[in-house]
Amino acid sequence: MASAYAGPIVDTFTMTPKSATTVAITEVSKTFTVDGRTVTALDRVSVGVHDSEFLAIIGPSGCGKSTLVRMVAGLEEPSSGKVSIAGSSPQVLAARHHIGFAMQEHALLPWLSVRSNVALPFRVAGRAVDWHAVDALIALVGLTEFGAARPRQLSGGMRQRTSIARALVLEPSLLLLDEPFGALDAVTRRHLNLELQNLWSAHRLTTLLVTHSVEEAVFLADRVLVLSSHPGQVKLLRDVPFGRPRGAQTRRLPEFRLLVDELTECLDAEADRVQDVIHP
Amino acid sequence: MIGSSTQSGWAMRVTGIGLLLLAWEMLGQSGVLGKLWPPLSVIVSYAMEPDSTSILLRALHFTAASAASGLLIGSATGVVLALLGLLWPPLGQGLGRFAATVNAVPLIALGPVLIVTAGREATPVLIASITVFFGVFVAASTGFASVRREQGDLLTVLGASRSHRLWFLQIPAALPMLVDGLKLSVTAAVVGAILGEWFGAPGGIGLVLVSAMQNYQIALLWSAALLGALLSLVAYGLLGVLQRWLESRFR
Secondary structure: OOHHHHOOOOOOOOOOOOOOOOEEEEEEEEEEEEOOEEEEEEEEEEEEEOOOOEEEEEOOOOOOHHHHHHHHOOOOOOOEEEEEEOOEOHHHHHHOOOEEEEEOOOOOOOOOOHHHHHHHHHHHOOOOOOHHHHHHHHHHOOOHHHOOOOHHHOOHHHHHHHHHHHHHOOOOOEEEEEOOOOOOOHHHHHHHHHHHHHHHHHHOOEEEEEOOOHHHHHHHOOEEEEEOOOOEOEEEEEEOOOOOOOOHHHHHOHHHHHHHHHHHHHHHHHHHHHHHHHOO | OHHHHHHHHHHHHHHHHHHHHHHHHHHHHHOOOOOOOOOHHHHHHHHHOHHHHHHHHHHHHHHHHHHHHHHHHHHHHHHHHHHHHHHOHHHHHHHHHHHHHHHHOOHHHHHHHHHHHOOOOOHHHHHHHHHHHHHHHHHHHHHHHOOOHHHHHHHHHOOOOHHHHHHHHHHHHHHHHHHHHHHHHHHHHHHHHHHHHHOOOOOOHHHHHHHHHHOOOHHHHHHHHHHHHHHHHHHHHHHHHHHHHHHHHHO
């Protein structure tokens, strides 16, 4: 049992190796102007994501964790500081169709079937659709029977599975997940955590996950970044020592519970501090 | 459940229309409304006479052609301008104001001007185009704007070009609303064409209406009016079918 988390990482890399994709977030700040007041959402956040590493970001709501991942996606610009991916700007990587992206809103196109939704990144990249890859991914997320179904015919969990398959179909060099399971019930969520863990252990692509679930972060990530809020700053960066692939038994390990408790306490202390800041 | 409720909806509609027609017939027969309000049967049998049928069919053909051309020109203009506004937002704002101004001009005032400038033949088509343009422009602009933020974000992160964004996201997202606008505009196109003919076009239902009115041909006047209403209803119904299909396909 113990070897399940302490043993060497099982190498099951199946995809074409790409050049190393590291993310460097350097001294990134983000300020917004609300009613003439300047609000600092992120304050000089620096963190690096190694090649083939899974980094999870947790923090109280409003700590700017979504903003951070949206900056890595090139959807927002830092007010100061720099985000670079493999030495280029996020926009350069996006233009090369190297980013896989899934968020809380599945953003499936309602007029397309599951298969066509998963195939969309090929079309957007101006490449011929590799239907073999599309169907293989749909099978991997367990939706083979629903390939012809339209998004509104699916449950919330199935839609998220579809959007994760879509994020992976171009074999991206960077995977960005912004609370992809945030709107799901607890059972479905654990289920999809397990599926994503299996998928990830097989592909090992550089991944950034934003979540408000400590357990999800610990279960999936190699390292967990805790952000404080008002303003969002790096509070803690913690290694997750469990080997892969991880399974239901990983969650039952005492070390797993201890780490979850430690990070939860860190978040609770943070929430108390924020209460004091807002209502001194 | 749904099937039976639609069926009862249809039954209600048919019954309602039937009752209306029956009331019309009885009122006409009783003569309480005078000679100007003939019973429905008199109008229908008049319209069935070969001479009047040929007059009415020619008028119908003329008006339907004008309305269809107007629908085509007006909606094409509306869609193209909405597209331009989408691709270049500063232009979009100006176009919105331009469209509202065009819509504010009373067509009844525009008619004589068009007769003089564009000619008697072209006026019905032009007036139909103008009435269609505004509705379709607004519908298309609203449709393009109905793209959800997360869908736009996704295409950005996937590295979509402007044209791919338009083709894969904005156009399909706008289709249901666009057809909704077309459905509302098609009746306006018929009214616009008839109004244009009224000002002196060489043919059409509008011309028959004017001449029947001036010559006191009550049965002809009524049949022409009914024919115009029928044309509107059929066109509206056809676009309704298209709209329902698009709704189920694109939403």
